[in-house]
Amino acid sequence: MHRFKISELGRNVFWLKGPEREHLVRVLRLAVGDQIIGFDNSGAEYKAVINKIEDQSVTCGIMEQDYPEVEARTQVYLAAGLSKGEKMEWVIQKGTELGMAGLIPLRTKRAVMKLEGSKAKDRVERWQKISSEASKQSHRVREPKLFPVSDWKELKTLLPSTTQWLIPYESEKTKTLQSVLRNFSPQEPIALLIGPEGGFDESEVLWAQENLQAQSVSLGPRILRAETAAIATLTLVLGHYGDLG
Amino acid sequence: MHRFKISELGRNVFWLKGPEREHLVRVLRLAVGDQIIGFDNSGAEYKAVINKIEDQSVTCGIMEQDYPEVEARTQVYLAAGLSKGEKMEWVIQKGTELGMAGLIPLRTKRAVMKLEGSKAKDRVERWQKISSEASKQSHRVREPKLFPVSDWKELKTLLPSTTQWLIPYESEKTKTLQSVLRNFSPQEPIALLIGPEGGFDESEVLWAQENLQAQSVSLGPRILRAETAAIATLTLVLGHYGDLG
Structure with a gap:
């Protein structure tokens, strides 16, 4: 059954607007009477039937409300050094499937890519779309x-203390990662600092150790590309706490 | 230091030929006296100096031989359902970095991509290049x-019994994956059967359970794309046995 992000939630009813409505009408060509699933980022999932298709919105009648246990229990965030477009996109896509709680695009010293102002804002919007999909x-x-x-100094203000x-x-x-995870609490958020293509500068690692009490860990003797390190670390952390089966 | 695959190994010397020679001469523009690292897939690594550059080969004098502990101790193979070009390439690239021992491209019922005859052979050659890089x-x-x-029936003949x-x-x-891994031996090879884009047909899973004594496992409640499942499972298996730090 097709899944949609709810634009507005009422009593026993929700509405799809904008791109969600467009997608339902133009791409999937669904019709009144078809069943869909809606979600609103609250943790709930709604089985619904399409009641009315109008120019500005689609009205759906809720048949069933459920709270599926589909989200990871441990909140794992990625703070990833900006890498060239495609790599970041795939980290976001794969990270979302695996169950990351969020991603902070991080400006770092050795980054090839610079992103400022409105260009940065547009890019984040694009990334949010990839993550939604x-x-x-x-x-x-x-x-x-x-x-x-974000810059290093902003990190502390973005996530809980x-x-x-x-x-x-x-x-x-x-x-090793495993030895450090044994001393972490899965009840509190975990954030993974992942370098850009050229890796972190040593001064950045020192800064993170001093100011974020970040624990540096080894991922073993093979050199991983930045995007591989991001996905592998996320997988290992979620796996460690039983969030990947 | 740049790394090259050795074409021929002698006493205190090795030669680079064909594409390895080309890469050294034309792309990297290295010269006599420059130092490089050679490897020959035996597990050894040779620090060497370029002695002579000729039309057909580059001669390198070995200065130091080493057996770095860089390979995973547990041999983990992927048997991956054929997926469209780019996805397979990235599984091969990421799988190589993470430490897989090998990959079997598998013909499956729901595969969108068919590969036969010389086309299949060319594709495998291309994949081998990606893996070498x-x-x-x-x-x-x-x-x-x-x-x-390969087809399902060939799988048994490709890897040790x-x-x-x-x-x-x-x-x-x-x-769960973790519960099954506790009963596996890291001293013997492990092979991961990963579906194509549409997933395995139920009959294929039954066949693998019956004929390969394959253990089916859950990766948790989130639906992973085929390529994400491949990389995540490989990461979790290598991580479980301490091969990723």
């Missing part, structure tokens, strides 16, 4: 939050 | 083996 495809009921492009920060780092040879 | 980039000393495009088969499957609701 992947949320539907993977049957999530809460879309990951896409944060604005109880957030536990992790930073995979090539020069870390002793501490 | 990723091996260099991640500093591996053994390239993953790319098997020919002690291979332990795993099949992530949406309809498996109880057995």
Whole structure:
């Protein structure tokens, strides 16, 4: 059954507007009487029937409300150094399927890509769309939050003060991810700092250790590309706490 | 230091030919006296200096031989349903970085892509190149083996009889990957059966359970795309046995 993000929720009814309405009418060509699933990022999922299709909205009658256990219990965020377009997009798509809670695009010293002002805002909007699509495809009921492009100093203000920060780092040879995770609490958010294509500058790692109490960890002896490190670390953290089967 | 696959190994010397020679001369424009690293898929790595550049080969003098502990201890193979070009390529690239031992491209019922005859052979050659490149980039000393495009019935003949088969499957609701891995031996090969874009047909899962004693496992409640399932399962298996830090 096709899934839609609810534009407005009423009593026993919801409405789809804008691009969600367009998609239902023009792409999927659904009609009055067809059944769909709506979600509103509250954690709920609504089985509904299309009642009315109008120029500005589609009205759907709710038949059933459910709270599926589809979201990861541990909130894992990615704070990922800006990488060239396609790589970031795939981290967002894969990260959403796997169950990340959100993503912070991070400005770093060695980043090839610079993003400022309205260009940054447009890009984040595009990323949010990719994440919304992947949320539907993977049957999530809460879309990951896409944060604005941020600097190191802003990180602390974006996530709760109880957030536990992790930073995979090539020069870390002793501490493994698994050993660090044993001392983390899965009840509090975890944020993964992932370098850009050229990796983090040493001063950035030191800054994160000092200011975020970030734990640097090794992902083993093979050199991973930035985007591979992002997805692998996310997978290992979610897997560690039983959030991937 | 740039890394090259050795074409021929002698005593205290090796030669680079064909595309490896081309890459060194034309793309990287290295010269006599420059240092490089060579590997020959034996597990060894050779630090060497360029002694002579000729039309057909580059001669390199070995200065140092090393056996770096860079390869995963557990041999994990992917048997992946054929998916459209780009997705397979990225599974091969990411799988190589993470440490897979090899990949079997598998013909499945729901595959959109068909590959037969010389087209299949060309494609595997292209995939082997992607894997070789990723091996260099991640500093591996053994390239993953790319098997020919295969049918279900051939699987048994390709890997050792002690291979332990795993099949992530949406309809498996109880057995988790972690619980199954606790009963596997990391000393014997593990092969992951990953569906194509449309997933496996139920009859294929039954066949694998019966004929390969494959264990079906759940990857949790979120629906993963085929390529995401491949990379996530590989990461979780390697992580479980301590092969990712």
